[in-house]
Amino acid sequence: MRLLTWNINSLRLRLPLLSEIVAALAPDVVCLQETKVPDALFPSDACRALGFDHIAHHGMKGYNGVAILSRLPLADIRTPSRCNREDCRHLAATVAGIEIHCLYVPAGGDIPDPETNPKFAHKLDFLREVAGWYRNNYTPDRPVALAGDFNVAPLETDVWSHKQLLSVVSHTPVEVALLGDMQASLDWVDAVRAVIPPEHKLFTWWSYRSPDWTRNDRGRRLDHVWVTPALAGAVRGALVARECRSWTQPSDHVPVVVDLDVPLPGR
DNA sequence: ATGGTTGATGGTCAA
Numbered sequence: 001m002r003l004l005t006w007n008i009n010s011l012r013l014r015l016p017l018l019s020e021i022v023a024a025l026a027p028d029v030v031c032l033q034e035t036k037v038p039d040a041l042f043p044s045d046a047c048r049a050l051g052f053d054h055i056a057h058h059g060m061k062g063y064n065g066v067a068i069l070s071r072l073p074l075a076d077i078r079t080p081s082r083c084n085r086e087d088c089r090h091l092a093a094t095v096a097g098i099e100i101h102c103l104y105v106p107a108g109g110d111i112p113d114p115e116t117n118p119k120f121a122h123k124l125d126f127l128r129e130v131a132g133w134y135r136n137n138y139t140p141d142r143p144v145a146l147a148g149d150f151n152v153a154p155l156e157t158d159v160w161s162h163k164q165l166l167s168v169v170s171h172t173p174v175e176v177a178l179l180g181d182m183q184a185s186l187d188w189v190d191a192v193r194a195v196i197p198p199e200h201k202l203f204t205w206w207s208y209r210s211p212d213w214t215r216n217d218r219g220r221r222l223d224h225v226w227v228t229p230a231l232a233g234a235v236r237g238a239l240v241a242r243e244c245r246s247w248t249q250p251s252d253h254v255p256v257v258v259d260l261d262v263p264l265p266g267r
Numbered sequence: 268a269t270g271g272t273t274g275a276t277g278g279t280c281a282a
Contacts, residue, residue, distance in 0.1 A: 009282085010274060034282085036275065062275050063282090107282050119281085151282095208272040208282085252273075252282080 001096060001260045002027045005147035005225055007104070007205075007253035011035040011067065015046050017247055021255055022050050025241065028071050028264065029095055031102035031147040035065035042067070058091045066091040066102045066148070072264060080133065083125050090130075096264050098231070103130070103148035112172045120169060123151070124178060131182035138228075140187045145260065146226045149253060152179045155193070157201045158221035170220055188226035191258045195238035205253045206245055213245055225258040234260045 004027035008014050011032060022030070035057065037043070042057045052069035058079040059065035065088050068074065074093040082089055089104040106126050109119030138144065152175045156162035165171040183190070196202055203219025210218060227235060237259040244254040 013274075034274095063280085109281085208274095210271075249273095 001029060001098065001262050001264060002257060003029045003031070003100070003145060003147060003225060003260060004255050004257045005031040005033075005102070005149075005223060006255040007033040007149040007223060007251060009034045009036070009251040009253065011037050011065075012041075012043055013249070014251060015043060017244070017250070019050055020247075021241060021244060025239075025255070025257055027257065029100055030067075030069040031100065032067040032069070033065070033102065033104040033149045034063075035059050035067050036063060037065055054095075056091055056093045058088045060086070060088045064088045064104060066104050068093050068095075068100055068102050070095050070100075072096050083122060083129055089126075096262060097143065098260070098262060099142065099144040101144060101146040101148075103146060103150065105130075105149065105151045107151045108169045108175070110169060112167055112169045112174075123169075124174065127152075127175070127178040127182055131178070131185045134182070134185040138186055140229045142228055143230045143262075144186070144228045145191075145231060145258075146188065146224075147256075147258075148224070149222055150179060150224050151222050152176060153220040153222055154179050155198055155221070157198055158203070160201070160203070160216070160218040160220070165220070170222060183226065187229050189229060189232040189235070191225045191227050191232075191235045192238040192240070192256060194232070194235050195258075196240075202240060203242075204240055204256055208252050223253055223256045225256060227258075227260070231260060231262075234262050236261045 108123035114121035206213035
């Protein structure tokens, strides 16, 4: 099973780019974040035309929104609410016996202080709640893949400068610690870092605000694919589609792909 | 220390 996750930053605007990446990488399952499309306006026909006959989406007007596109049937579609908000950040479905979870963690605003910045407080609460939810509702022997924009770059090699980003939201010690707690909830394995050694710098996001993202390569690894220990032995490969950041009218995030050696029906 | 860009929206808000 080839799983692709991408913060697409408007699905409707970037359908042609989705088509391009699907043609190039042939994923079986696609997890999208920041679809920015209400469910009533979801472009299902266009997604089916890309080969995804099975679609789950959880969207709202203007912001957020998650979706799972699959070549294989989806079962048990669920949309857990987070922090008592209906803000469309979590979607889960079962594909070929594997639970696929698509997650969009709040970005957290600019100021890394939960006392003065409610967005940062929400982000910290969200991370705590998700960790507790997995701990209470799952066990590590269940085959689950958790993919999405976690909006946290946990490792020193996940940012262009560890020292310079210590007080920048996405790499502050409090967020990294909470993401660590979330990872510990089910002993999640970072599938991408299981393939690409943690010594290597690896980014999945580059700010739109930089006039030339390639000049200093000031990126961060905000997008992740984790698997439970039950699936860790099935991880066969991982890829960050860095070249997509150079497309015309790109998302500020690029797709991340993980290959899992699991039996698929009809193959 | 500051400002820089993009997308949805139709004024700003979120990232």
